[in-house]
Amino acid sequence: xxxxxxxxxxxxxxxxxxxxxxxxxxxxxxxxxxxxxxxxxxxxxxxxxxxxxxxxxxxxxxxxxxxxxxxxxxxxxxxxxxxxxxxxxxxxxxxxxxxxxxxxxxxxxxxxxxxxxxxxxxxxxxxxxxxxxxxxxxxxxxxxxxxxxxxxxxxxxxxxxxxxxxxxxxxxxxxxxxxxxxxxxxxxxxxxxxxxxxxxxxxxxxxxxxxxxxx
Numbered sequence: 001x002x003x004x005x006x007x008x009x010x011x012x013x014x015x016x017x018x019x020x021x022x023x024x025x026x027x028x029x030x031x032x033x034x035x036x037x038x039x040x041x042x043x044x045x046x047x048x049x050x051x052x053x054x055x056x057x058x059x060x061x062x063x064x065x066x067x068x069x070x071x072x073x074x075x076x077x078x079x080x081x082x083x084x085x086x087x088x089x090x091x092x093x094x095x096x097x098x099x100x101x102x103x104x105x106x107x108x109x110x111x112x113x114x115x116x117x118x119x120x121x122x123x124x125x126x127x128x129x130x131x132x133x134x135x136x137x138x139x140x141x142x143x144x145x146x147x148x149x150x151x152x153x154x155x156x157x158x159x160x161x162x163x164x165x166x167x168x169x170x171x172x173x174x175x176x177x178x179x180x181x182x183x184x185x186x187x188x189x190x191x192x193x194x195x196x197x198x199x200x201x202x203x204x205x206x207x208x209x210x211x212x213x214x215x
Contacts (some may be wrong), residue, residue, distance in 0.1 A: 005203050007130040009088050016122045017095040024118065026103040026110040072108045081116035082123065092119065127203040145192055165192045176210075189214045 078089045093101065104111040145165055152158040152170050159177065161169045163184055170193075171177045183191050191213045199206035 001133045001135055001200070003131050003133045003201065003203070005127050005131050007126050009091075012119075012123060012126050013088065013091050013095065015126060016092050016119045019118050019122055020092070020115055021097050021100050024100055024103060024111075024114055026107045026114055029107050029110075070108070072112070074104065074108070074112065077112045078116050078119070081112070082119045084119070084123075124204045131203060140198075145195070163188055163190055165190060169193060179211075183211075183213065187215060 075086050075089050075093070078084075078093075079086050082089070154160070154168075157171050157177075159169045159171060159180060160167065161180060161184060164180070169180055171180060176193075180193075191211060194209055194212055196208060199208050201207075
């Protein structure tokens with residue numbers, strides 16, 4: 001098969017903005033400073049016990065003032081992480097709520113990381129929902145079902161079956177064993193457990209289906 005994906009940037013922008021405003025969570029950056037000084041006299045026991053220093057002061061403060069001096073290419077960083085063009089990133093940032101965008105001041109790096117993750121999740125969902133597969137004339141040889149080094153224990157990880165393309169099926173887990181039993185008892189004509197190197201291309205990477213089933 002071959003696939004096509006057809007969706008508009010506006011659809012992705014709208015969904016991303018709604019999810020960002022609803023779910024974006026950015027932790028505040030807190031700086032904890034402990035001041036200390038070395039003891040005037042140090043003996044071997046103190047050195048070994050790592051207590052040759054004496055704490056003189058503890059300071060905990062929000063890091064907003066420190067972060068304000070660091071320059072970030074907000075649009076560029078998000079575009080890099082999401083592989084979107086800068087125009088689309090700008091549209092998303094312009095449409096989110098002001099109190100949502102305020103999180104950038106609270107924690108710039110956290111904001112970039114979390115907002116990029118949300119956009120990537122929305123992009124993946126949008127791609128999957130808008131993907132269309134078209135059948136081609138290409139075929140696979142039946143050797144893709146051949147299993148080399150077929151080893152295991154009968155009635156343990158190897159089952160004797162009737163509707164599978166072979167008389168014996170090697171399973172990788174209890175879940176697969178239970179599923180194969182359902183296939184044997186259901187309205188299935190024939191089925192096959194697909195090899196790990198059988199992959200279907202998708203916009204978000206290759207997908208390895210576990211089974212091929214004919215009803």
